[in-house]
Amino acid sequence: MIDIEKIKNVVLTEKRTAGEFSSLFNSLQDADNEREKSMINKQINTLNNSLKKTNDELLNLLDNASLVKPLENIEKKEIQATPAIVQNQAIGAIPMAMPMPMPVKKPSIFDELGLSLTKLTKGFEKNNGSSEFERETMKRLKKGEKKIIIKEEKKPSSYLKMANRFFSNYSKSLIKKKTFVELEKDLIKSNLDYTPSAYVSMLMLTVAISAIASFFIFIFFLFFNVGPELPIITFAKEGIGARFLEVFWIIFIIPIATFLLMYFYPSMEKKSIESRINQELPFATIHMSSIAGSMIEPSKIFSIIMMTKEYPNLEKEFTKLLNEINIYGYDFVTALKNVAKNSPSQKLAELFNGLATTITSGGDLSDFFDKRANSLLFDYRLEREKQTKAAETFMDIYISVVIAAPMILMLLLMMMKISGLGIALSTSMITLVMIIAVSFINVVFLVFLHLKQPST
Numbered sequence: 001m002i003d004i005e006k007i008k009n010v011v012l013t014e015k016r017t018a019g020e021f022s023s024l025f026n027s028l029q030d031a032d033n034e035r036e037k038s039m040i041n042k043q044i045n046t047l048n049n050s051l052k053k054t055n056d057e058l059l060n061l062l063d064n065a066s067l068v069k070p071l072e073n074i075e076k077k078e079i080q081a082t083p084a085i086v087q088n089q090a091i092g093a094i095p096m097a098m099p100m101p102m103p104v105k106k107p108s109i110f111d112e113l114g115l116s117l118t119k120l121t122k123g124f125e126k127n128n129g130s131s132e133f134e135r136e137t138m139k140r141l142k143k144g145e146k147k148i149i150i151k152e153e154k155k156p157s158s159y160l161k162m163a164n165r166f167f168s169n170y171s172k173s174l175i176k177k178k179t180f181v182e183l184e185k186d187l188i189k190s191n192l193d194y195t196p197s198a199y200v201s202m203l204m205l206t207v208a209i210s211a212i213a214s215f216f217i218f219i220f221f222l223f224f225n226v227g228p229e230l231p232i233i234t235f236a237k238e239g240i241g242a243r244f245l246e247v248f249w250i251i252f253i254i255p256i257a258t259f260l261l262m263y264f265y266p267s268m269e270k271k272s273i274e275s276r277i278n279q280e281l282p283f284a285t286i287h288m289s290s291i292a293g294s295m296i297e298p299s300k301i302f303s304i305i306m307m308t309k310e311y312p313n314l315e316k317e318f319t320k321l322l323n324e325i326n327i328y329g330y331d332f333v334t335a336l337k338n339v340a341k342n343s344p345s346q347k348l349a350e351l352f353n354g355l356a357t358t359i360t361s362g363g364d365l366s367d368f369f370d371k372r373a374n375s376l377l378f379d380y381r382l383e384r385e386k387q388t389k390a391a392e393t394f395m396d397i398y399i400s401v402v403i404a405a406p407m408i409l410m411l412l413l414m415m416m417k418i419s420g421l422g423i424a425l426s427t428s429m430i431t432l433v434m435i436i437a438v439s440f441i442n443v444v445f446l447v448f449l450h451l452k453q454p455s456t
Contacts, residue, residue, distance in 0.1 A: 010058045017051050160198060163205040171200035186266035189344040190273060191316055203262040207255050214254035221247040270344045276313040277345040278383075282376040284311045285351065289369035298359060299325060299332050317343060321352075333359055347376065394449065402441050406434050 021044070028040045156164075174180060175197050184196040192199070222243055225234045236243050284305060291301050302318040305311060317339065324335035333356045340352035351372060358368045413430045 007058065007061050010054060010061065014051065014054050014058070017047055017054065020047060021051075154193070156198075159205075160194075160202055163201040164198060167201040167204040168197065171197045171204065174200060183263060183266060186270050188342050190266045190269040191344070192266060192269060199266070203259070206262055207259050210258035211251075211255040214251050217254070218247055218250045221250060273313060274345045277317070278347055279380070280311045280314050281345070281347055281351070282373060282380045284314050285369055285373040285376055289366055289373050292365040292369050298355070298365060314348070317345075317348060347379075351376075391449075394445070398445055402438060402445070406438055409437075410434055 024040055024043055024047070028037060028044075175184065180196065180200055183200070187194060187196055187199055194202070221236075222240070223236055225236050226232060227234060238246070287305060287308070287310075288301050291304055292298075296304075299322070302321055306315050306318050306322075309315070320342070321335055321339045324330045324338055325332060328335075330338065336352040336356040336359075340349040340356075343349040343352065354368065354372065355365075357363075358365060410430060413433075417426075417430070
């Protein structure tokens with residue numbers, strides 16, 4: 001027997017597919033770039049394959065369908081002529097054979113459904129389309145802004161080029177002699193875009209410039225004084241020898257201070273990066289725990305975290321890890337240990353080493369990340385509480401130093417002026433000193449709080 005409902009559903013599916021073909025061909029004509037055209041062509045190929053399968057299913061249903069009960073196979077036999085009934089025995093009639101019934105033509109199923117397979121197939125060839133969800137996706141792609149990514153080649157600065165020109169050979173010799181071992185380690189961990197030899201060359205050039213500047217400053221103070229009263233700059237009244245003994249330290253203190261600042265800058269940058277990584281690490285570890293539960297390849301976990309763009313500081317460390325695997329050719333466990341050695345964060349290094357041990361011993365990665373996330377989150381909460389307590393302490397110090405201390409100091413200066421003891425300053429000068437002192441203390445507190453304030 002024929003299954004009309006099933007055939008009807010299959011035909012309706014083909015009609016919907018034909019409509020989707022039509023919609024998608026219209027979208028192909030309106031496409032603006034090759035990316036959209038490529039996506040539309042993929043959808044067309046997918047629908048074409050789906051249409052072929054549906055059409056084959058329809059043909060199978062039609063082959064098995066029948067409107068009449070099938071007859072048994074009857075062998076053809078020679079039909080013997082039988083004498084007809086003689087109506088009149090008196091009249092001799094010629095015997096005639098009885099006629100066989102003509103076969104009945106089997107009606108087509110398409111006549112019953114009112115559809116033509118040929119017309120339907122031609123409609124599929126003319127029309128092409130996609131599902132409702134896919135059409136909405138194509139509309140959003142068309143409405144979306146076109147993002148043009150321009151990659152610029154980062155070139156060294158002119159200052160760095162000049163430093164390498166003058167001090168490159170000498171700095172390389174110092175690096176080979178292991179003179180700046182700690183500086184080299186801090187430079188690698190701080191993610192600064194300088195090679196050790198280039199940074200040492202820049203350090204030497206900066207110290208040389210500061211030495212020249214300190215010499216001119218020494219010459220200036222050798223002949224001039226700078227005072228709080230107008231005129232601020234006056235000629236020095238002391239002799240050259242006495243004046244030299246007073247200001248000769250300028251020649252040494254400025255270059256030494258410059259050298260120490262340049263030398264310890266990578267270390268300070270490393271600590272700053274470590275603080276930012278430690279703030280992102282608990283939440284990234286929770287994210288990694290959920291990904292590891294899907295039994296994905298361990299190295300892919302870090303690729304997925306990088307794609308989220310939610311952890312910019314950890315992204316640099318994960319990039320190092322993937323470069324160790326994809327560029328240098330190390331296996332995953334060795335890459336974890338190598339990156340852990342050069343990581344600015346001790347907690348991240350412990351996470352990498354623990355992950356390497358877990359993989360080597362065949363442990364459960366999801367369980368490992370889950371326990372490490374709980375530990376890191378607990379440390380994060382403790383650190384937040386410490387920062388809150390420290391902020392309260394700084395507030396008390398600020399009130400004491402910036403509000404109470406200037407008032408007491410102003411009273412002392414006014415009393416010294418009235419009594420004539422010590423340094424007698426004018427009222428305007430006392431006011432100026434107080435304004436400068438309070439401004440300087442505020443700047444110091446703002447810088448200190450900015451450095452201690454965690455990023456959110």
